[in-house]
Amino acid sequence: MNPFKYGQIVKGEDFCRRETLEKQLISEIRRAQNLYIQGERRTGKSSLIYETVSRLKKHRLIYIDLLEVKTATDLLKRMIYALWTYEQGVGGLGQVFKKLVHLRPVISVDPVSTLPTLTLDASVPLKPDSLPGILDLITANHLKTRPLVVVFDEFQDILNLSQAAETLAMLRGKIQFLTEIPFIFAGSVRNRMDHIFSNPDSAFFKSALPIQVGALDRTSFQSFISDKFENGQRFITQEVLNEIFDICCGIPGDIQQMCSALWEVTSHRNTIEHEHVSVALERIFAHESKGYETILKVVSGQQLQLMSGLARFGGKAPTSSVFLQQSGIRQASSVRTALNRLIDLKIVFHYEDEYRFVNPFFRAWLLAKGI
Ligand SMILES: Nc1ncnc2c1ncn2[C@@H]1O[C@H](COP(=O)(O)OP(=O)(O)OP(=O)(O)O)[C@@H](O)[C@H]1O
Ligand SMILES: [Mg+2]
Structure with a gap:
C-alpha cells in the first residue's frame, strides 16, 4: 500500500x-x-x-x-x-x-x-x-x-x-x-x-x-522518506531525494505528494532514479492540469511572461535589469504590477528574500511545457 x-x-x-x-x-x-x-x-x-x-x-x-x-x-x-x-x-x-x-x-x-x-x-x-x-x-x-x-x-x-x-x-x-x-x-x-x-x-x-513552523529538518525527513520506500522494498537514491526536495522547495506536503506519485509509477524492488521523477511529475500534472490551464486563462500576457521568467530564472530579483532582460519584460514597474496580481491570485507568494510559486508543481509544469 x-x-x-x-x-x-x-x-x-x-x-x-x-x-x-x-x-x-x-x-x-x-x-x-x-x-x-x-x-x-x-x-x-x-x-x-x-x-x-x-x-x-x-x-x-x-x-x-x-x-x-x-x-x-x-x-x-x-x-x-x-x-x-x-x-x-x-x-x-x-x-x-x-x-x-x-x-x-x-x-x-x-x-x-x-x-x-x-x-x-x-x-x-x-x-x-x-x-x-x-x-x-x-x-x-x-x-x-x-x-x-x-x-x-x-x-x-x-x-x-x-x-x-x-x-x-x-x-x-x-x-x-x-x-x-x-x-x-x-x-x-x-x-x-x-x-x-x-x-x-x-x-x-x-x-x-x-x-x-518551517520546513522539516532535511536529513531527518529524507531518512523518514527513504525508510518508507525501503519498507515497501523500493530504494531511492540520495540524488533523487535531493531532486525531489528541490522541486518541492522543502515543503513537506508537496514532498509527500511527489513521493506518493513516485510510488505509483514504480514497483517492488525498483531503485528510484532520475528518470522516474519526470514520469511521477507527469502523473501529478495529469491530476492538476485543469487548474493550471485555468490559471493561464485568467492571467494577462505580461503576467504570463513574468510567471515564465520566475519559473526559469527564480524569484530573487525580479525587478533587476538582468531578470528584465532574461524574461523580456521592459520595465521594472510592469514586473511590480504583474507580481501584485500574481500574489492576489495566490499563484506566487513572498518567502524570505524571494518570490516563489505557491504550487511548485505548477512551476515544474510551466518548465516542462516550455512556457
Ligand atoms: N511531520 C510530518 N511528517 C510527515 N509529513 C508531514 C509532516 N508534517 C506535514 N507533513 C506533510 O504535509 C501535509 C500537510 O500537513 P498539515 O496539514 O499538518 O500542514 P499545515 O501546515 O497545517 O497545512 P495547511 O496550511 O494546508 O493547513 C501532510 O499531509 C503531510 O503530507
Ligand atoms: Mg493546517
Missing part, C-alpha cells in the same frame, strides 16, 4: 518527528501558555499540534477548524461541532445536546464513512454574543477528566466575518480569564495572521506567543 500521505493531518507512523518544536510546544502547553502557530501552507502546522497533544498523555484536544468560515453562525456551529466531536471521543453523554436543544441537533450516520455526523438546524441564527456561552460549554470540560488544549486552526479566516473585530474582542475578553487552558491559534496566511496578533489595534495584539 502506498505509504505516502498528503493533503491531510498526519499522525503516528506517518508523522516524521520534529523534536525541537515538539519539546517547545509541550513545555508551553504544560504552562498553559497561549500560542500563535504560524507557517506557510503545507508545512505541517496542524499535524504538529495534533501529534504533540496526542503524545501528551494527560491532555485532551478540542480542535476548532475555521477554514473558510464566513459568518458568526458558521463560527459558532463549528465550535459546537468541535465540542461534539470531543464528546464523542471521550464517550460523553452529549452535554452539548442538552444545552443546545434550541438548535435542534440531529445525529445521523454518514452512509459513506458510517461515522456519526451532527447537523444543526440551519434556520436557527446564532449571534456573536452567543460566543461566550459556547466557549463556556467547551471550557467546562477542562479537568473533568483531563486538562484541555483548545485549538483554533486557520484562525485568520475569522477575519472573513463582517463583525470580525467585535468577535475577536469577545473571544479575547473571554480567553484572557481562562488562564489554565492553553489556546493555540494556527494559521497560514501570513499577513492576515499578523494583522490579528501584531497590529496594536487588534484585540489579540501580543496575546499569544508566536511559534514558527
Whole structure:
C-alpha cells in the first residue's frame, strides 16, 4: 500500500518527528501558555499540534477548524461541532445536546464513512454574543477528566466575518480569564495572521506567543522518506531525494505528494532514479492540469511572461535589469504590477528574500511545457 500521505493531518507512523518544536510546544502547553502557530501552507502546522497533544498523555484536544468560515453562525456551529466531536471521543453523554436543544441537533450516520455526523438546524441564527456561552460549554470540560488544549486552526479566516473585530474582542475578553487552558491559534496566511496578533489595534495584539513552523529538518525527513520506500522494498537514491526536495522547495506536503506519485509509477524492488521523477511529475500534472490551464486563462500576457521568467530564472530579483532582460519584460514597474496580481491570485507568494510559486508543481509544469 502506498505509504505516502498528503493533503491531510498526519499522525503516528506517518508523522516524521520534529523534536525541537515538539519539546517547545509541550513545555508551553504544560504552562498553559497561549500560542500563535504560524507557517506557510503545507508545512505541517496542524499535524504538529495534533501529534504533540496526542503524545501528551494527560491532555485532551478540542480542535476548532475555521477554514473558510464566513459568518458568526458558521463560527459558532463549528465550535459546537468541535465540542461534539470531543464528546464523542471521550464517550460523553452529549452535554452539548442538552444545552443546545434550541438548535435542534440531529445525529445521523454518514452512509459513506458510517461515522456519526451532527447537523444543526440551519434556520436557527446564532449571534456573536452567543460566543461566550459556547466557549463556556467547551471550557467546562477542562479537568473533568483531563486538562484541555483548545485549538483554533486557520484562525485568520475569522477575519472573513463582517463583525470580525467585535468577535475577536469577545473571544479575547473571554480567553484572557481562562488562564489554565492553553489556546493555540494556527494559521497560514501570513499577513492576515499578523494583522490579528501584531497590529496594536487588534484585540489579540501580543496575546499569544508566536511559534514558527518551517520546513522539516532535511536529513531527518529524507531518512523518514527513504525508510518508507525501503519498507515497501523500493530504494531511492540520495540524488533523487535531493531532486525531489528541490522541486518541492522543502515543503513537506508537496514532498509527500511527489513521493506518493513516485510510488505509483514504480514497483517492488525498483531503485528510484532520475528518470522516474519526470514520469511521477507527469502523473501529478495529469491530476492538476485543469487548474493550471485555468490559471493561464485568467492571467494577462505580461503576467504570463513574468510567471515564465520566475519559473526559469527564480524569484530573487525580479525587478533587476538582468531578470528584465532574461524574461523580456521592459520595465521594472510592469514586473511590480504583474507580481501584485500574481500574489492576489495566490499563484506566487513572498518567502524570505524571494518570490516563489505557491504550487511548485505548477512551476515544474510551466518548465516542462516550455512556457
Ligand atoms: N511531520 C510530518 N511528517 C510527515 N509529513 C508531514 C509532516 N508534517 C506535514 N507533513 C506533510 O504535509 C501535509 C500537510 O500537513 P498539515 O496539514 O499538518 O500542514 P499545515 O501546515 O497545517 O497545512 P495547511 O496550511 O494546508 O493547513 C501532510 O499531509 C503531510 O503530507
Ligand atoms: Mg493546517
